[in-house]
Amino acid sequence: MNLDETRSPRRQEQLVRILRALARPDLVTYDQEEYVVNAPVHVPCPAGGYEAPAPNTDEPYMIVTPACVEPGGTVVVKGFNFNPGTTGPLSFIPPSEVSLRMGNIQVGADGTFEIEAKVPKRESDENQYVRAITRKQVGGPKISQTAVDTWDKIVETVFLALLATTIGLLFAVPLSFFAARNLMKDVNSPLTVVALNLLAIPIGLYLGGRLAGWIGGLSQGIDSIVIMLLTVILGPVIAYFGLRWALPQEELTTPTLQTRVIRILGLAAVVFVAIFSLYMLSALAMRIGDALEIALGAAGFLGTFLADLGDILGMALAVITAFVGAGVLSGLAGRLGKFLVRGVQARTAKIVMIALAIISGAAIFILIMMGINWLYQFNKPELIYYWPGVLGALGGLFLGVRMKPRDPFPIGMVIYNLARTIFNALRSIEALIMVIVFVVWVGIGPFAGVLALSLHTVAALAKLYSEQVESILVGPLEAVTATGANRLQTIIYAVIPQIIPPYISFTMYRWDINVRMSTIIGFAGGGGIGFLLIQNINLLNYRAASAQMLAIALVVASMDYLSSALRERTV
Template identity: 50%
Template sequence: MNDKNQKPSIWKSIRTGLIFLIVAVILAYGFEITKIDLEELRSEQRQQSLIRVTRALAQPDIFEYEKETQTFTAPVYVTCPTGGAVIAEPDTSGPYAIVTPECAEPGETVTVEGFNFFPNSTGPVRFVPGNDPTNVVELGNETALADADGHFVATLVLPNRPSEDVQFIRATMSRNVGAPKFTQTAHDTWEKIIETVFLALLATILGTLLAIPLSFIAARNLMKSVRSPLASISLSTLGWPIGIAVGILVVRMVANFTEPFTSNILVNLVSVVLIPVILTFAIRWALPQDDVASPPLGLQIARLGVLFLSALVGFFWMYQLAGLFMNVGESSTALLGSFAFLGRFLIQLGDILIVTTPVLGALAAGGVFSNFLGRIGQRASEKLNEGTVKTLNLIASAAAGATVLGLLGWLVEWLYQIGRPAYTQTGPIVVGAVLGLLLAIFTKAKDTLPTGLVIYYVTRTILNTLRSVEALVMAIVFVIAVGIGPFAGVMALGLHTIVSLAKLYSEQVESIQAGPLEAITATGANRLQTIVYAVVPQIVPPYISYTMYRWDINVRMSTIIGFVGGGGIGFLLQQNINLLNYRAASAQMIAIAVVVSIMDYVSSVMREKAV
């Protein structure tokens, strides 16, 4: 390549010209599509609204004063009556105003001169139609400003309201007294901005906690080496639904058993304190600290039994803890006064525990069953002869395929209510079984399949799909699920945080040094130990950094999540914009700016400290 020596050719110039032309056409089309039109900006009406809004925005509705007001209603004749207008001398001891001339035709200008008003007070000077001086209707939009002596001069064009009777011009002059106070808008804004900050905080915490485990499955370097034989994969796939079903059943039984004991606070307290002690001993026995040699089968079974009982007792404990939270919360709410939110927090915690325990139980049981069956499959394909393993593969793989597609079919049926079992039940089950069989036939009996990579790709796909849905859109869905309010916002932001953090985190896991990983593996550590001892220490700083970054984003997002009913300050802001109450909207925009910049600063300081 020696481009340097080439002379500029005509073709090159033409090419450059063409590129410019294409860019110009693209830009022109863009203008057309986005309707760029400065004429609109120049129109009188637009400019006036713009000025009005800008001025309102410049005067945020934050402070207000107590007002002192003085009113004087001066008589005037519109069309001079025959024989001339007769106006009584006003009472000059208080504030008063004189209209000159005392009578005039509609459309003529009169001068209003006020005396003895509060110094520097201001207010409207308007025409009051009709012959009743207490009439609240006023016409016109003149404003007067009194000088230091309480004197003002204002001019007024008389409206077209001719009358034989006397009519009036009213001056309503007021001034501020005392110290400035926060307006109602300021109070509302404060309340909502606090809601916003905590919305962001909860979403970030929730998201971080769930994103961490996900990030490990979405990391290629950790998952690449995970391979298992077909028998193990099929059996552990079967293990999930079985385990989840068993888990739900068992936890429900424990819940029913626990029910009568949860109402008494003393029983709660005793079991909450006592059970962990018992469990510690049980688990210490069942999980010995060293496993130098494999223990005899009888002991292994006994240990498994104890672990199962421990799990049951553990669920009992969780329900008792929930009961304790709720009982303590309920009885303390009345006593705590302004700290009643602590009591309500306990009640909510108890409720969350009650709701999540069955889910946790189901997931745990699913995991345990899947793991256990997977191990059996692994052991079987290691120890048994080729033919037996092949048979096992055929059966297990067909069953697993049938189960997975059957469940998918059930989901489709539930979503679309097709109502034709051939399409959504028997069909998928048969197809799944056939696919499973095919997989088993074409896989060598003892070959291992890249399970890790499959899980990795599936996780990545789900994460990427969910990440492409904006949090604002998610909020709309959650508003339907849990109603309008900050809870929906927390769920939406939390979900979005999970998926985006999981992606960022997993990229950090992928970029760790491989050396320590290799060293820990070489000591005979299992996969989980390797992650905890070689991966986790390396990813702590970037994880903290990304969590802070996300917290930052969440604060900003939470300010607009209210636009779709997700709670927080956005709700107020949108309402005020729709009501054309720009001064209030301005107050909220200032609050958002202040909070976002404070958060920005705090998070950067914390990030520096942590990394």
Template identity: 70%
Template sequence: MISNFAGSTVNLLLKDSPLLNLIGALVGCALLYFAVRWAVPADELQQPAIRLRVMRIAVLSLAVLVSLLSLYMLSSLAMWIGNTLEVRLGSIGFLGTFIADLGDILGMTLTVISALAGAGVLMSLTDRLGRKIIKATTKPMAKGIMMVMSAIAGAALFFMIMAGLDWLYQFKNAALTIAWPLGLGALLGLILSIRLNPRDNFPIGLVIYYIARTIFNALRSIEALIMVIVFVVWVGIGPFAGVLALSLHTIAALAKLYSEQVESILPGPLEAIKATGANRLQTIVYAVVPQIIPPYISFTMYRWDINVRMSTIIGFAGGGGIGFLLIQNINLLNYRAASAQMLAIALVVASMDYISSRLREETI
């Protein structure tokens, strides 16, 4: 909801103001940097007071909102630049389309990322609260609380799964999409709560990890060229189908690379930071993040380079862009236009390769 509010605010007030979007994005990045540096200090000799901890949480929450606004401003700026270049560049206006598509992808994914991050934070807070409540109550009462909460969680999980299936297939049957999922989910959650001890630790993080890894492995096993054929049938021929195919395949590939990089970090910095008495957030900021940022930048740049080349290939299957124009001219035997487009593709790929290599050298 916060992400939608931020996006609506930017679209309403700053949609046609590129200068304000640029200034807002830069100011937001600066505020985010200083807020994190203040709220997560490197050295802390004693435990902070409750008032200071509350202020830090408030500042970090405000920093998250500011970062969302900055990213939406950056998305709006990229779309404005892309649309402007598309009109003014003429025959090579596909470069502007590419920039506009990047901004559109950023705006679309922000809502999903914000929802997942908010769900993770809410899950962590409710988990801590539930553990404190269970520890403070007797075993029969803890068992009863666990049964009620497990039934609610099971019903909510089954309802969300069925809601997704209903969105795809339009069952138009309230009993099938609401009543049965709620009842079966509550029953399954109740059965699990009877068999489990309320004071046992449940590895929810490990379960989420394996589920997400299975989904990403399945997505990564399907090539973007196959995905674009499916999306062309779904949303029609055009750049949007290509954007969806590339985005889905990119998310799956980068998730694999990012997760493996986190798993392979050196334990030495973690032990050194923990030895100073740092909490979990400080350990992540000063021991984990410095180790993963350089490879993350390298992986992202490399994937960007791959997507530039793949955008031509998926255009052959109806994904829009210059690849779609190229296959049309080849079929029409218009080899003069096709050769010019092939030359433009070669120039774009070479330019993107040079730019990405220079960016990697500067940032890593």
């Protein structure tokens, strides 16, 4: 600590200047009338001396003493009839009309000022001038451009945080169940089923992504809003009744093979209609949002927000469809695995289990090394394929030999630990660091901020949600399970009713957090009010920075009161 530095007059002067600027946020402005007053001076003194002409004393004027001086000399400038309390620069004007700063004037209450200044070393046989410029406020106050820019950016900040919270919510809710120990500890499957699931998931991801791309290509050829609207309205209705028909709640008779094939085709049609309707919803939201952005004028940000939501939905559909494809194919693989475990002889089941464990182990290790190679680019086949394949196969062989075909494999706890590890890793990286990466990818602006906050929100909310799931009452869970309900039905009827209130509370609180975090990620180019604030700080424009800090404080306080009121109503 250098306490002498704190007592330095220069430091104290700078501190006072900054505090006074921060105490006067640039929110209003006035039209200003500028006064320019010139006083002649001769540099150097001509032979016989020089006497300045008499000024017009009916208006602001200055007297320079002496009227002529040698280059680099000192003069005393006195001003009269100026507007009291005004300030402005005092400059030296040579024949070239280049303004050379001499100092600043401060007009007193009587309309006069006096300042001693040094004349630049500019010699000329012509008259040169000392010029004072003052400005007077005229008219009433008006909203400053800084206030307008601050309003635009603070609105952008709030909706940036809302969009990030919405995206985080959509992903965090389903992922939170995988990170809940009480739900995952009882999830066990034979090794054959696990191996088939592991092989089916990447294939399902690929097929689901290709399906989404094909349906998205079909939807891009439709430009009619009427067709979009009809599809968005009728699509969910058709999908609902098609799903009820293909998956009846009870069977009066055993369905024939032909009936099962028709139902599978019906399910495929339902999937197509659902994905196509979502693509139409995405296109419709973008069209309506673009129209509202123009029609709403100052409130056009609402249209922009709607268009962004539609665009994000269109981008996310490929990912969502890929995961759905992985889930469907994994389910089919699980049924096949159960048949292999229970429907064949024990010796055959053992051989099949060992073979599948070897293949799945090798495939997993190779996929992991392919991802590592993408990062580090060592590009050596023996490190990417051969050694990982051998090690994975040996690991699968070890498990296959050691376990029996019907022995339960704790796949639930494996998923639980993996999910927790990923969430902890993502939460440990601040959104300010994430936004630096996304700025390189998508450019400077709010989109990078949305991506960074969304990723951090997924990890944070998933952890909070999962801990809430772990603290639910066991009674309803056991009661629903005792009725013979499957895992999905247990979650719907025993878990979800207990977690809705805290989920709402956590989501609102996360929106509050994202508003505050978005002001920080703006420092790294993530858009919002922070981007404007760091610019003004770097430019030493503390009055403008004060306006932005005031806006941040008001929004954070308002969000706190709003979230408290909403939690009181809903929780």
